[in-house]
Amino acid sequence: MHRPNLNNLSPNERTLLANLIQLYTTPNIIDIHGNAVSSGIHSDPALFLSFHRNYIGGLETFLLQQGYPQWVPLPAWNPVEQIPQEFNIPNTGPERLQNLNPNVSFSPEFDQENLINFATVEELGEALIPRHNLVHRRIGGVMNNMRRAPVAPIFWPFHSFIDDIWWDWQRITVVVPSCIGLSIVNATRLLDNCGLHIDMKANFYTSPWIRIKQQKPAPLTVTPRGTIVKLYY
Known part of the structure; x- marks a missing residue:
């Protein structure tokens, strides 16, 4: 399934996608993530992965309904790359993104050829969570507020990137x-x-x-x- 790279989209495409994500992230959508955080979603490795896949799925359904099938599956953002300016949202106020270049690499541990080192989905999720948390902290602003992080449109392509790692693990392994x-x-x-x-x-x-x-x-x-x-x- 590999998702397209967010940074490979044109500036106009990224602007439109960021606007659509903001349209989708109503207070109710934000509360779904906030409630999951309060319930310990980031301390349950398997649930961390499955919840966010379903959460992204809601946005993908919305994009299809709005007539944008080209962004389903949702593009992914690799945090070793800079956040594109079109996704520098919010860029004012106390929740503004503070660092557009977190420069966090998931390689080589999570490269396809090394994913077999994780024997279970729990092992994979447990290894991903600290790296995921580091990205949130380095970006700062609302991304460092786990309950409200979906307010930032970059949250969604970042979790698409995480989901791609899980999908790769599922594709190359079997119980x-x-x-x-x-x-x-x-x-x-x-x-x-x-x-x-x-x-x-x-x-x-x-x-x-x-x-x-x-x-x-x-x-x-x-x-x-x-x-x-x-x-x-």
């Missing part, structure tokens, strides 16, 4: 299903549907209906898609 107790035929079909390769240790006379007794890697572990799973019976 290994249990094949124990299944027939060879059914186990093969199940693993194949998960994008795993099967290497059965069988002999010529083995019936396909013999039940699996053991498998490697173990069920419920996270492994890269395409991993070879050995079945023993």
Whole structure:
């Protein structure tokens, strides 16, 4: 799915998108995030990721309804890059953004080739939250107020960037299903549907209906898609 880069849009496109985001972020929308923060959204790694994906989804539905499918999925902003001027909102008053160049890198820990190092979504979320918080602090202003951060339009593309990391992790990993107790035929079909390769240790006379007794890697572990799973019976 990779989302387009916010900084690759034209200035006119960014201006329009920022205006649409401001139109969407009514007090009720802001309160949804504020209530989630009060409920501990930033201390629950898995919920941190799923909540923000759904929260962004509300904006994406709005953009579709307004006739802007080109911005669904919502563009992403990488905080190693400068915040574009069109997204320097608010730029006056006590909530103004104080730093348009937070220069926070998520590389190499969260590069695609390294995401397999996170065995569970909880591990991934736990590692992302401190880096996410650092971006909010470095930008300052309303972005450093977690309850009201969605007031800043840059909040939304930033969380699109976070969501892309989670999506990459989901795309390249799979939770290994249990094949124990299944027939060879059914186990093969199940693993194949998960994008795993099967290497059965069988002999010529083995019936396909013999039940699996053991498998490697173990069920419920996270492994890269395409991993070879050995079945023993």
